[in-house]
Amino acid sequence: MDKSRRPDLAAMLFPLGRALIAIEEPILTTNGLSMWAYAVLLGLGDEPVRTQAALASAIGADKSRLIPVLDDLQDRGLITRRPDPADRRVRLVRITPEGRRLRDRTQASIQRAEERLLEVLSPGDRQAFVRTLHALHESVRAADPAASPPSGD
Amino acid sequence: MDKSRRPDLAAMLFPLGRALIAIEEPILTTNGLSMWAYAVLLGLGDEPVRTQAALASAIGADKSRLIPVLDDLQDRGLITRRPDPADRRVRLVRITPEGRRLRDRTQASIQRAEERLLEVLSPGDRQAFVRTLHALHESVRAADPAASPPSGD
DNA sequence: TATTGTTATACTCTATAACTATA
DNA sequence: TATAGTTATAGAGTATAACAATA
Numbered sequence: 189m190d191k192s193r194r195p196d197l198a199a200m201l202f203p204l205g206r207a208l209i210a211i212e213e214p215i216l217t218t219n220g221l222s223m224w225a226y227a228v229l230l231g232l233g234d235e236p237v238r239t240q241a242a243l244a245s246a247i248g249a250d251k252s253r254l255i256p257v258l259d260d261l262q263d264r265g266l267i268t269r270r271p272d273p274a275d276r277r278v279r280l281v282r283i284t285p286e287g288r289r290l291r292d293r294t295q296a297s298i299q300r301a302e303e304r305l306l307e308v309l310s311p312g313d314r315q316a317f318v319r320t321l322h323a324l325h326e327s328v329r330a331a332d333p334a335a336s337p338p339s340g341d
Numbered sequence: 342m343d344k345s346r347r348p349d350l351a352a353m354l355f356p357l358g359r360a361l362i363a364i365e366e367p368i369l370t371t372n373g374l375s376m377w378a379y380a381v382l383l384g385l386g387d388e389p390v391r392t393q394a395a396l397a398s399a400i401g402a403d404k405s406r407l408i409p410v411l412d413d414l415q416d417r418g419l420i421t422r423r424p425d426p427a428d429r430r431v432r433l434v435r436i437t438p439e440g441r442r443l444r445d446r447t448q449a450s451i452q453r454a455e456e457r458l459l460e461v462l463s464p465g466d467r468q469a470f471v472r473t474l475h476a477l478h479e480s481v482r483a484a485d486p487a488a489s490p491p492s493g494d
Numbered sequence: 495t496a497t498t499g500t501t502a503t504a505c506t507c508t509a510t511a512a513c514t515a516t517a
Numbered sequence: 518t519a520t521a522g523t524t525a526t527a528g529a530g531t532a533t534a535a536c537a538a539t540a
Contacts, residue, residue: 198361208354321470323466
């Protein structure tokens with residue numbers, strides 16, 4: 189710190205990401221969700237429909253990798269997947285009320301854990317950090333052509 | 342943002358990490374370094390010696406995965422690896438002047454690229470973000486028993 | 495016997511490309 | 518023919534465990 193050199197951003201971000209995964213994985217397991225399944229439920233938001241390819245790129249996944257995840261979520265009644273009457277090649281994916289409940293319950297649990305990780309920061313620093321991280325995230329997403337559409341959120 | 346729900350920390354961190362990798366990978370390639378090779382050069386710091394196992398855990402890698410990386414760096418004269426006279430099971434790994442030059446040159450290039458990513462932030466926000474990220478990184482590292490020793494830095 | 499470094503192996507994750515069904 | 522979804526396959530990355538040298 190006293191040297192003119194600061195650690196690389198990535199050198200700080202990645203250990204933090206690893207720590208987050210370590211904290212969140214047991215919570216996901218408890219709720220019967222894989223990381224990608226959780227990402228799908230988050231990615232569906234409350235919007236009624238979507239195509240699988242758009243959903244995949246929105247959460248940074250390959251469309252082929254999503255198939256077994258969607259199969260499982262559908263089997264468990266957490267999402268529905270029906271052909272679009274207008275274009276039967278397309279599947280309309282939507283989250284069910286039960287899926288929404290599980291997602292929200294899981295997210296609440298995860299965010300509580302995340303807050304504990306942030307507890308070392310002052311309330312002001314914590315708020316500023318989350319706000320800035322959000323701004324950076326938006327900026328990065330806007331720069332990525334393959335990212336989710338800039339609709340809601 | 343207007344809803345009471347904020348995005349998960351991880352949901353913001355990971356796309357940011359992906360963007361960082363996308364930015365930094367071409368720079369590393371230009372300098373003839375893999376991500377792990379770069380991590381090794383950073384992990385060696387300027388301290389004269391270290392054991393491979395400690396080096397591995399310090400950068401969050403498995404010791405077995407480091408072997409080919411060290412072999413290559415050694416072949417290229419960027420590090421030296423000699424048996425410790427005091428305990429010949431141990432290899433003393435140290436960065437060479439040439440390795441230090443390459444590392445510093447690469448890091449300068451990477452940090453310039455990182456700064457461009459941070460340019461969407463005000464100078465104050467940028468500084469606060471880096472400072473807070475550093476604090477979180479230290480906190481996480483202190484909590485991880487397998488992490489690097491709390492010696493310097 | 496315990497430990498460091500090394501090698502070999504198996505496993506997971508991810509991306510690519512062929513296949514089907516609709517248009 | 519082109520596109521959405523699906524399936525199958527190959528590749529990279531990672532972790533585990535066996536091995537050799539030294540203590």
